[in-house]
Amino acid sequence: MNKALYYSNHDFNRAGELRESSFDEPVSSCQEEQLVIPVWHNKFFFKKEGDGSFDKIPACVCQQSTQTCFLGLQDGKEIICVDVSGMELSAVVSKLGEVDVCELLEKGSDLPKKQASLLAFARGIVHWNRNHLFCSVCGSETTSIQRGHCRQCRNEDCSRLNFPRVDPAVTVLIEHQPKNGDPLILLNLRKVNEGYRCSLFSGFMEIGENFEDAAIREMKEEVDVDVKNLQYVNSQPWPFPASLMVGLTAVAETRYFKVDNHEITEAGWFSALEIQEMVHNKQLTLPPNTSITGFLIDAWLNKKLVCQAVG
Numbered sequence: 032m033n034k035a036l037y038y039s040n041h042d043f044n045r046a047g048e049l050r051e052s053s054f055d056e057p058v059s060s061c062q063e064e065q066l067v068i069p070v071w072h073n074k075f076f077f078k079k080e081g082d083g084s085f086d087k088i089p090a091c092v093c094q095q096s097t098q099t100c101f102l103g104l105q106d107g108k109e110i111i112c113v114d115v116s117g118m119e120l121s122a123v124v125s126k127l128g129e130v131d132v133c134e135l136l137e138k139g140s141d142l143p144k145k146q147a148s149l150l151a152f153a154r155g156i157v158h159w160n161r162n163h164l165f166c167s168v169c170g171s172e173t174t175s176i177q178r179g180h181c182r183q184c185r186n187e188d189c190s191r192l193n194f195p196r197v198d199p200a201v202t203v204l205i206e207h208q209p210k211n212g213d214p215l216i217l218l219n220l221r222k223v224n225e226g227y228r229c230s231l232f233s234g235f236m237e238i239g240e241n242f243e244d245a246a247i248r249e250m251k252e253e254v255d256v257d258v259k260n261l262q263y264v265n266s267q268p269w270p271f272p273a274s275l276m277v278g279l280t281a282v283a284e285t286r287y288f289k290v291d292n293h294e295i296t297e298a299g300w301f302s303a304l305e306i307q308e309m310v311h312n313k314q315l316t317l318p319p320n321t322s323i324t325g326f327l328i329d330a331w332l333n334k335k336l337v338c339q340a341v342g
C-alpha cells in the first residue's frame with residue numbers, strides 16, 4: 032500500500048543546502064540553467080502538451096514577480112517558481128505564447144505524476160509566502176529568506192523566523208463486516224443532478240492528537256460512529272492550500288450511524304457490488320483517482336485493502 036500517490040513521488044532533489052543565502056534577491060531574469068514555473072493566483076500556464084514549466088521565460092515576467100522560490104535541482108538545472116499574481120493575466124499570457132491557464136486540480140491525471148508533484152510544491156510554497164507577509168507575533172512586515180523557504184520579521188526587536196507549515200488531516204475508510212454477507216463501507220454522499228458524488232469522512236487534526244485520535248473523534252462528530260482497529264494506509268501531500276492527507280482504515284461493529292447535518296448531510300453503507308453497479312448506472316460518482324480518498328475506495332473495491340476484523 033506504499034504506492035506513491037499524486038502530488039508526492041518527487042524525482043527532483045530539494046537541495047536544501049542551496050537555500051542558505053542572505054536576504055533573497057528578486058530575480059531580474061531567468062538564466063539558462065533554470066527551469067521556471069510561473070504561478071498566477073494558484074494557477075499554472077501549460078504550453079500545448081506542456082508541464083507547467085518553461086526553459087526560457089521573458090525577463091520582464093521575472094522582473095515583475097513578487098516572490099521567487101527555489102524548489103530544487105533536476106538534471107543539473109535549478110527549478111524555481113515565480114509568483115506573477117501582481118501582473119494582469121493577459122500580460123503574462125502574451126509573454127508566454129500559446130498556453131492554457133488552469134488550476135493544478137483541474138488537470139487531474141492528465142498530468143504525469145512527477146510534474147504534478149513539482150507543481151504541487153510550487154503552489155504550496157507560493158501560497159504560503161503570499162499569506163505570511165506579516166509577522167504573526169508583532170504584525171511587522173516579513174522578508175523572504177532562504178530562497179522562499181523562510182520569512183523573517185523586519186522588526187529588529189522581534190526578528191522572528193516563520194517557516195512553512197503543513198496542516199495534517201485524516202481521511203478514513205470505515206468498514207462494517209456483517210456476520211452474513213459481504214463487507215460494507217460507509218460513504219459520505221452528496222446529491223448532484225440525478226445521482227450522488229461520494230467520498231470518505233475527513234477532518235483536520237487538533238493539537239495533542241495522533242492520527243488515530245483524530246480519526247476516532249472526527250468519525251464520532253460527523254457520523255456518530257465508534258470506530259475500532261484503525262490502521263494507517265498511506266498519506267498524500269495536498270497543498271490546496273496546505274494539507275497533508277493521512278489515509279486510515281477503521282472498522283465499525285454495527286451499521287448504526289447518524290449524520291451531523293452540518294458537515295455531512297447524507298451517508299450510507301454499500302457493498303463493493305452495489306458501488307460498482309451504481310457507478311455503472313451513473314447513479315454514483317467516485318472521487319478522482321488522483322486523491323487519496325479515490326485511492327482508498329478503489330483499493331477496497333479491488334480487494335487490495337483488507338480491514339482488520341473486530342474481535
Ligand SMILES: [Zn+2]
Pocket residue numbers: 166167168169170171184185186189190191
Ligand atoms: Zn515580528
